Amino acid sequence: MSKGIISKDEDYSQWFNDLVIKADLAEYSPVRGCMIIKPYGYSIWEKIQAVLDKMFKDTGHSNAYFPLFIPKSFFSKEASHVDGFAKECAVVTHYRLKNDGEGNIIVDEDAKLEEELIVRPTSETIIWNTYKGWIQSYRDLPILVNQWANVVRWEMRTRLFLRTSEFLWQEGHTAHATAEEAVAETEQMLEVYANFAENWLAVPVVKGKKTSNERFAGALDTYCIEALMQDGKALQAGTSHFLGQNFAKAFDVKFTSKEGKQDYVWATSWGVSTRLMGALIMAHSDDAGLVLPPMLAPIQVVVVPIYKHDEELQNITAYVDGLSKELKAKGISVKFDNRDTQRPGFKFAEYELKGVPLRVAIGSRDMQNGTVELARRDTKTKETVQQAGLVDHIEKLLEEIQQNIFTKALTFREENTTKVDDYEEFKRLLDEKPGFLLAHWDGTPETEQRIKEETKATIRCIPLNNEQEEGKCILTGNPSTQRVLFARAY
Amino acid sequence: MSKGIISKDEDYSQWFNDLVIKADLAEYSPVRGCMIIKPYGYSIWEKIQAVLDKMFKDTGHSNAYFPLFIPKSFFSKEASHVDGFAKECAVVTHYRLKNDGEGNIIVDEDAKLEEELIVRPTSETIIWNTYKGWIQSYRDLPILVNQWANVVRWEMRTRLFLRTSEFLWQEGHTAHATAEEAVAETEQMLEVYANFAENWLAVPVVKGKKTSNERFAGALDTYCIEALMQDGKALQAGTSHFLGQNFAKAFDVKFTSKEGKQDYVWATSWGVSTRLMGALIMAHSDDAGLVLPPMLAPIQVVVVPIYKHDEELQNITAYVDGLSKELKAKGISVKFDNRDTQRPGFKFAEYELKGVPLRVAIGSRDMQNGTVELARRDTKTKETVQQAGLVDHIEKLLEEIQQNIFTKALTFREENTTKVDDYEEFKRLLDEKPGFLLAHWDGTPETEQRIKEETKATIRCIPLNNEQEEGKCILTGNPSTQRVLFARAY
Numbered sequence: 001m002s003k004g005i006i007s008k009d010e011d012y013s014q015w016f017n018d019l020v021i022k023a024d025l026a027e028y029s030p031v032r033g034c035m036i037i038k039p040y041g042y043s044i045w046e047k048i049q050a051v052l053d054k055m056f057k058d059t060g061h062s063n064a065y066f067p068l069f070i071p072k073s074f075f076s077k078e079a080s081h082v083d084g085f086a087k088e089c090a091v092v093t094h095y096r097l098k099n100d101g102e103g104n105i106i107v108d109e110d111a112k113l114e115e116e117l118i119v120r121p122t123s124e125t126i127i128w129n130t131y132k133g134w135i136q137s138y139r140d141l142p143i144l145v146n147q148w149a150n151v152v153r154w155e156m157r158t159r160l161f162l163r164t165s166e167f168l169w170q171e172g173h174t175a176h177a178t179a180e181e182a183v184a185e186t187e188q189m190l191e192v193y194a195n196f197a198e199n200w201l202a203v204p205v206v207k208g209k210k211t212s213n214e215r216f217a218g219a220l221d222t223y224c225i226e227a228l229m230q231d232g233k234a235l236q237a238g239t240s241h242f243l244g245q246n247f248a249k250a251f252d253v254k255f256t257s258k259e260g261k262q263d264y265v266w267a268t269s270w271g272v273s274t275r276l277m278g279a280l281i282m283a284h285s286d287d288a289g290l291v292l293p294p295m296l297a298p299i300q301v302v303v304v305p306i307y308k309h310d311e312e313l314q315n316i317t318a319y320v321d322g323l324s325k326e327l328k329a330k331g332i333s334v335k336f337d338n339r340d341t342q343r344p345g346f347k348f349a350e351y352e353l354k355g356v357p358l359r360v361a362i363g364s365r366d367m368q369n370g371t372v373e374l375a376r377r378d379t380k381t382k383e384t385v386q387q388a389g390l391v392d393h394i395e396k397l398l399e400e401i402q403q404n405i406f407t408k409a410l411t412f413r414e415e416n417t418t419k420v421d422d423y424e425e426f427k428r429l430l431d432e433k434p435g436f437l438l439a440h441w442d443g444t445p446e447t448e449q450r451i452k453e454e455t456k457a458t459i460r461c462i463p464l465n466n467e468q469e470e471g472k473c474i475l476t477g478n479p480s481t482q483r484v485l486f487a488r489a490y
Numbered sequence: 491m492s493k494g495i496i497s498k499d500e501d502y503s504q505w506f507n508d509l510v511i512k513a514d515l516a517e518y519s520p521v522r523g524c525m526i527i528k529p530y531g532y533s534i535w536e537k538i539q540a541v542l543d544k545m546f547k548d549t550g551h552s553n554a555y556f557p558l559f560i561p562k563s564f565f566s567k568e569a570s571h572v573d574g575f576a577k578e579c580a581v582v583t584h585y586r587l588k589n590d591g592e593g594n595i596i597v598d599e600d601a602k603l604e605e606e607l608i609v610r611p612t613s614e615t616i617i618w619n620t621y622k623g624w625i626q627s628y629r630d631l632p633i634l635v636n637q638w639a640n641v642v643r644w645e646m647r648t649r650l651f652l653r654t655s656e657f658l659w660q661e662g663h664t665a666h667a668t669a670e671e672a673v674a675e676t677e678q679m680l681e682v683y684a685n686f687a688e689n690w691l692a693v694p695v696v697k698g699k700k701t702s703n704e705r706f707a708g709a710l711d712t713y714c715i716e717a718l719m720q721d722g723k724a725l726q727a728g729t730s731h732f733l734g735q736n737f738a739k740a741f742d743v744k745f746t747s748k749e750g751k752q753d754y755v756w757a758t759s760w761g762v763s764t765r766l767m768g769a770l771i772m773a774h775s776d777d778a779g780l781v782l783p784p785m786l787a788p789i790q791v792v793v794v795p796i797y798k799h800d801e802e803l804q805n806i807t808a809y810v811d812g813l814s815k816e817l818k819a820k821g822i823s824v825k826f827d828n829r830d831t832q833r834p835g836f837k838f839a840e841y842e843l844k845g846v847p848l849r850v851a852i853g854s855r856d857m858q859n860g861t862v863e864l865a866r867r868d869t870k871t872k873e874t875v876q877q878a879g880l881v882d883h884i885e886k887l888l889e890e891i892q893q894n895i896f897t898k899a900l901t902f903r904e905e906n907t908t909k910v911d912d913y914e915e916f917k918r919l920l921d922e923k924p925g926f927l928l929a930h931w932d933g934t935p936e937t938e939q940r941i942k943e944e945t946k947a948t949i950r951c952i953p954l955n956n957e958q959e960e961g962k963c964i965l966t967g968n969p970s971t972q973r974v975l976f977a978r979a980y
Contacts, residue, residue, distance in 0.1 A: 039554045042553050063536060064528055069580075074520070086588065087586055091586075092582050092583075096579060107606055119558075126520075130517075139831070150640065152558065
């Protein structure tokens with residue numbers, strides 16, 4: 001417990017909050033539910049952005065930018081869409097302030113907008129209104145566009161990174177000539193997200209489809225990746241929606257096919273957000289602080305010199321300069337912390353807190369012996385190794401750490417995924433050993449809703465390529481053909 | 491005149507608008523004054539961002555993210571700041587919509603905010619409120635933070651990229667222990683902007699300080715870079731502000747110095763925006779379309795095959811594959827346009843319109859002769875060159891084009907910068923030969939204001955390291971020690 005982080009076994013929720021704040025990732029702002037992402041937190045988000053952006057471009061997408069504001073009338077055009085978002089919209093009603101003559105700044109009532117503007121909670125409506133102008137024939141399709149942006153969904157109960165009124169995200173919006181092509185795009189982007197989650201975030205995910213209750217407002221199908229946090233709660237880490245022709249119909253976007261026929265355009269949208277930061281933190285960290293997978297760590301290796309005299313430091317510095325150069329040549333980021341204002345023990349605790357995957361400590365005796373001390377953040381193990389061959393050793397170790405963090409999370413998930421056939425057992429497990437529960441469900445929204453009300457557990461997804469087996473619904477006893485994934489969720 | 495762009499000599503303003511739209515850079519949205527940045531336009535902005543972001547990081551800055559919304563009371567704390575921005579603020583007053591029972595979506599009056607929120611027009615207030623929590627002692631200084639964000643300043647008269655209600659920008663906000671350090675930071679960032687403008691945008695700029703009339707609301711000193719567009723109007727391309735202790739005082743941000751004394755913190759802020767896109771377009775383009783400097787062109791080289799039979803295309807393709815690989819290895823971006831739906835002439839016009847710096851055309855005869863045809867966008871000259879040594883030749887040509895575009899803009903500026911000592915002549919030049927006018931000014935805001943009212947020309951800046959010379963104010967005849975830079979401006 002460094003710098004006053006509470007143990008996660010004692011109070012998981014407080015542990016998370018402490019960690020986010022003490023590790024300099026983010027803090028609350030005075031604006032209700034809006035957060036400030038601090039430089040260290042933002043540097044992780046920048047890495048996430050860079051990796052995803054390359055993946056999007058490698059799959060043929062381009063970035064663009066659409067307005068922050070959406071006219072209220074647009075927003076209302078797709079019925080289920082507005083139902084889904086109306087209750088959490090920030091609304092701009094005026095465009096000017098004025099001085100009231102007594103020194104107070106007030107809203108100028110003469111500057112009331114004719115039509116209110118909604119701060120985008122998501123951009124389907126403004127984008128499909130735009131696509132109407134971009135699409136005439138099949139030659140204009142597909143449109144493969146992504147946007148990196150801020151969005152606002154007014155939240156009453158907020159948590160840093162997990163649920164904030166403003167958050168940062170990307171939203172892909174694509175337009176296609178056929179349903180098949182749109183479904184293929186939806187599935188492709190789910191694969192991109194799953195690949196990113198497992199191989200960069202080191203978070204294993206279940207890929208699946210949402211039930212109709214949990215679908216995106218306006219989608220025909222919502223695909224998702226679901227991850228399990230260390231407290232046994234699920235976190236939806238990304239979604240990819242097949243929107244059918246709903247938005248094309250709402251905004252009258254038609255195209256002429258090769259055969260000369262007119263039809264509405266098929267759509268997808270897909271997004272991940274700064275919520276991924278929450279997943280990253282909650283999946284791996286411990287009571288000493290963050291544990292970052294090397295693939296996303298802003299600092300992969302930190303070097304701390306241990307010395308008494310300036311001469312010793314000079315010696316160490318000369319060696320570290322060479323080492324850093326070699327590491328950087330391999331694309332490994334390294335920080336040499338030669339501050340003389342802090343003791344090594346303080347620095348050790350700081351980099352533990354900040355989740356730096358590998359620490360190299362070098363003292364005068366090490367310099368004499370041609371060794372260094374390596375400390376892994378993930379296992380908290382130390383070893384003394386030869387300076388000869390160190391760069392290759394570090395490179396291998398970072399790969400090993402990345403793999404180990406993933407394996408640990410996967411093992412945790414496996415140990416906390418249970419098949420259950422009895423409703424009382426289902427409820428007991430949720431309270432006593434929370435995790436993923438695989439249970440039969442009769443397929444009706446009513447049953448799903450009742451289970452949610454009685455247990456606070458929701459169907460996270462119907463896993464893709466789900467095993468088919470006969471069974472009875474855990475609540476109603478009605479027949480079922482497959483188990484679905486239940487959990488309490490963030 | 492391709493694709494219906496009007497000639498810039500005929501109607502410069504219409505030419506600009508046509509160009510932005512026909513070259514697929516941006517378009518207006520249905521939201522008053524907000525634009526949609528299309529994929530091709532955004533890809534240029536991404537290059538601008540990448541270069542600047544690296545420059546900011548190389549000078550020690552980190553990125554962070556602050557809320558979109560600013561409580562009205564914060565906004566009012568710095569008096570001149572609120573005066574400067576109050577008249578152009580989008581104001582959020584409600585956080586929910588509802589159905590009125592008759593099928594209409596209306597603002598829910600029960601969800602009125604206690605305190606209105608301003609959509610940030612700039613972030614000094616919310617950031618300095620945050621810095622209060624980050625700064626206790628000199629050890630916490632300097633803070634060198636930048637933010638990439640969208641901002642909103644309600645505009646009645648808008649122009650794509652140049653003046654839009656929402657725009658994208660970066661805003662640096664730094665905190666320092668001494669005035670000297672803050673001034674040095676302000677000047678450093680001006681240099682960064684000038685370097686970027688001249689060596690990437692290929693736009694020569696005059697570095698200077700604003701007069702008090704034109705200063706940023708809340709600054710002690712505003713430094714700027716001023717560029718001259720092809721119609722002889724000036725465009726402010728970036729600003730860097732020395733804010734003194736104004737915001738520290740407004741938000742009570744004090745620090746304890748090394749000597750144990752308490753003092754207010756010193757501040758700077760600096761920003762450039764999507765307005766740079768406007769500068770880029772207006773400084774270099776012609777009646778055939780965009781002219782992009784190679785350093786910022788999303789596609790630097792386009793290859794167009796000219797063929798009749800598939801076999802010819804296969805031959806050409808095999809060669810182009812090798813060429814592309816070699817170009818990419820040198821970091822040169824290349825596009826092979828092998829669409830069979832469009833004729834070469836159509837493609838030539840399209841890439842001219844989109845400003846691709848270099849076009850390579852290859853026909854069957856070229857393949858036999860071991861040659862290609864190169865066409866430069868900047869000079870519109872063509873040459874037939876050997877395939878042997880082509881990659882090196884292209885690399886050199888791109889450098890030459892970058893240099894030539896800059897030199898051309900510099901020559902234009904020199905030819906359109908005039909020393910003038912007579913007010914009638916001053917007015918005549920503004921109408922007949924608009925450009926930069928170097929004229930004496932008596933140093934008073936009143937004179938500046940009168941000149942502005944009478945001529946629509948403003949003092950763009952007092953150039954740095956300005957030559958000192960005795961003279962008489964062009965309006966009042968009062969004594970003056972230096973000429974200042976006048977122009978009509980965007």
